[in-house]
Structures are given as structure tokens and as C-alpha cells.
Amino acid sequence: MKKAFITGISGQDGSYLAEYLLGLGYEVHGLIRPASRKDDALWRIESIRDQVKLHIADLGNSQQLESLVRTLQPDECYHLAAKSFAGIATGDGAAILQVNVNGTRHLLSALNSVAPECRFFFAGSSEIFGAAEVAPQTETTPFHPRSVYGESKVKGHELVHQYRDQHQLFACTGILYNHESPRRGFRFVTRKITSTAVKIKLGLEFELRLGNIEAERDWGFAGDTVTAMHACLNNVEAPEDFVIATGLTHTVGELLALAFGELDLNYESYLVIDPDFVRPKEAVPLVGDASRAKLKLGWQPRKTFEDMIREMVLSDLDYFSHLL
Numbered sequence: 001m002k003k004a005f006i007t008g009i010s011g012q013d014g015s016y017l018a019e020y021l022l023g024l025g026y027e028v029h030g031l032i033r034p035a036s037r038k039d040d041a042l043w044r045i046e047s048i049r050d051q052v053k054l055h056i057a058d059l060g061n062s063q064q065l066e067s068l069v070r071t072l073q074p075d076e077c078y079h080l081a082a083k084s085f086a087g088i089a090t091g092d093g094a095a096i097l098q099v100n101v102n103g104t105r106h107l108l109s110a111l112n113s114v115a116p117e118c119r120f121f122f123a124g125s126s127e128i129f130g131a132a133e134v135a136p137q138t139e140t141t142p143f144h145p146r147s148v149y150g151e152s153k154v155k156g157h158e159l160v161h162q163y164r165d166q167h168q169l170f171a172c173t174g175i176l177y178n179h180e181s182p183r184r185g186f187r188f189v190t191r192k193i194t195s196t197a198v199k200i201k202l203g204l205e206f207e208l209r210l211g212n213i214e215a216e217r218d219w220g221f222a223g224d225t226v227t228a229m230h231a232c233l234n235n236v237e238a239p240e241d242f243v244i245a246t247g248l249t250h251t252v253g254e255l256l257a258l259a260f261g262e263l264d265l266n267y268e269s270y271l272v273i274d275p276d277f278v279r280p281k282e283a284v285p286l287v288g289d290a291s292r293a294k295l296k297l298g299w300q301p302r303k304t305f306e307d308m309i310r311e312m313v314l315s316d317l318d319y320f321s322h323l324l
């Protein structure tokens with residue numbers, strides 16, 4: 001039985017990945033931070049709590065991590081833990097760099113020291129391309145981050161290369177484009193829209209404040225993305241980096257129309273454009289070319305954008321109706 005170790009198991013992707021690996025017969029271990037011990041922080045993995053083994057450790061504590069990895073001796077490590085909100089505000093910059101960069105460094109160092117055969121997946125981000133000049137982006141598109149979060153993911157990616165080239169670790173980065181689900185955090189625009197549409201429908205809210213609704217994104221489904229993570233470690237002989245994306249873009253306006261339409265509402269009646277949420281317009285959209293992943297990993301996204309948004313709305317409707 002293969003053993004997988006997932007950091008960020010309590011997050012959106014961690015929960016889908018854990019379910020997927022359990023289904024493949026893996027023994028699944030997850031890292032949670034001391035602050036996540038409370039049950040309400042573990043709601044996404046509630047249904048599999050008795051099938052996974054959770055370990056409390058601090059990503060900033062290299063000795064603690066090394067000791068855990070030495071004991072576990074995982075075959076595969078999926079490093080998903082991150083401060084993942086990619087807002088352009090930099091007030092939280094030091095904390096983002098601390099968790100995202102040092103956490104990755106400590107984990108790679110621990111694996112290299114005490115479990116060098118373990119295969120390592122790093123959750124990279126399309127935000128490394130930030131202000132890209134070309135679309136779609138590929139694995140060779142120059143990095144141009146425009147947020148501290150994007151910068152932290154560039155540094156993580158460089159660490160992956162360092163450990164791959166200098167220490168021969170099987171380490172790779174999945175350059176992940178936005179992916180969503182009913183388990184997405186409420187601060188992200190997709191979930192903000194689906195949950196607010198539902199609250200408006202139920203009479204709990206009366207408006208939705210957003211920035212530029214012409215903004216375009218390449219939105220995939222988290223359940224599809226995690227299958228690519230597994231393929232990155234299992235479907236190739238040597239470690240490589242892969243863009244994981246749908247290759248399709250949709251505007252925030254399309255998302256609004258779909259989400260509100262599902263509830264028989266017209267979003268224009270509730271939308272307030274709030275300058276606080278307006279982000280600088282990109283010269284070209286962030287949209288990924290996942291040809292390499294399709295060819296070498298045999299991966300492709302399955303769920304459509306429309307089906308995903310519908311599921312998110314219905315899930316939020318169920319959730320908020322029960323709170324009434």
C-alpha cells in the first residue's frame with residue numbers, strides 16, 4: 001500500500017486529493033497546523049476523518065517537519081499548504097512569504113535528509129505569470145508575478161528546481177490555474193458570487209459588491225485538478241513541471257449570469273461595482289495551455305464550467321437554507 005503525505009489536507013484541494021488517493025488504496029497522512037485542531041476548521045474532511053491520519057506540525061518548524069517525515073517515510077508528498085488568497089494587497093506579505101517559501105524549503109530539506117526516495121509535488125500557481133505578455137501561458141512562459149503570493153510561488157518553484165537539480169529529488173511543480181468547487185473559500189470570487197446569489201435569493205443579502213466584471217479567468221474544477229497532481233508523480237519516469245488548466249476563459253460577468261440565472265435572478269439588479277475590489281486590468285488573460293499535461297500525463301479536465309457553477313450554487317442553497 002502506498003503512503004501519501006498531504007500538507008494543506010484541510011483545504012479545498014487537500015480534501016479532494018485525500019478522497020481521490022483513498023479511493024486508489026493509499027494510506028493517507030495529512031499535516032494540519034495547531035490552529036486547525038478545532039473541528040470547524042476540518043469541515044472539508046469530516047466525512048473521511050476516520051480514514052486519514054492527521055499530524056499536527058508547524059510548517060515553520062524544520063525540526064518538527066523532519067522528525068515527522070522520518071517517522072512517516074511517505075512514498076509521495078503533496079505540498080498544498082499555503083496562504084492561498086492571491087489578493088493584490090501586500091499587507092500580509094511577510095506572513096505569505098514565511099509560510100509559502102520557508103514552509104516549502106523546510107519540507108524539501110526534510111525529504112532530502114530523511115526520505116530522499118519520496119516523490120514531491122508542489123502546488124504552484126498561474127500567478128507566477130501575473131502580468132503575462134502572452135496567452136495562453138505554457139511551462140516556458142517567463143515569470144512576471146504581480147503579487148506577493150505570486151512571488152512566493154515563483155520562489156517555491158525555484159526551490160523545487162534546486163532540489164531536483166542539485167539533490168536529484170523527484171520534485172515537480174504543477175502550475176495550477178484557478179480551480180473551484182463547493183468547498184472553495186468564501187473570499188474567492190466564484191464562491192463569493194454563488195454564496196451571495198443564494199443569500200439574496202433567501203432574503204439574507206440585498207447586493208453583491210465586485211470589481212471589474214470583464215475580468216477573465218481560466219476556471220477549472222478542483223476535483224479534476226487533484227487527479228493531475230497524482231499523475232505528475234505517477235505517470236512520468238522523471239520529474240517535470242506541468243501547466244494544469246482548462247485552456248478556456250470565462251468572464252466574471254458570465255459567472256454572474258450563470259449563478260444568478262440558476263436561481264431565476266437577474267444579477268444586474270443586485271450588482272454594485274466597488275472601486276475597492278477593482279484590480280488592474282491584465283494585458284492578456286491568465287489562461288493555461290495544458291498540452292504537455294495532456295500528452296505526457298494523459299490528463300484532461302472533465303467537468304464543465306457551467307456544471308461546476310451550478311453545483312456550487314445548489315450546494316450553497318442547501319447550506320444556507322439549513323441555517324434559516
Ligand code: NDP
Nearest residue numbers: 008010011012013033036080081082084123125176178179
Ligand atoms: P485552501 O486555502 O483551501 O487551503 C490551503 C491549506 O493550507 C489549508 O489546509 C490551510 O490550513 C493550509 N495552511 C495555510 N496556512 C498554513 C500554515 N501556516 N501551516 C500549515 N498549513 C497551512 O487552498 P486550495 O486548497 O484551494 O489550494 C491548495 C494549493 O494550491 C495552495 O498551495 C494554493 O496556493 C495552490 N493553488 C490553488 C489554486 C486554486 O485556484 N485553488 C490556484 C493555484 C494554486 P487551514 O485550514 O488551517 O487554514
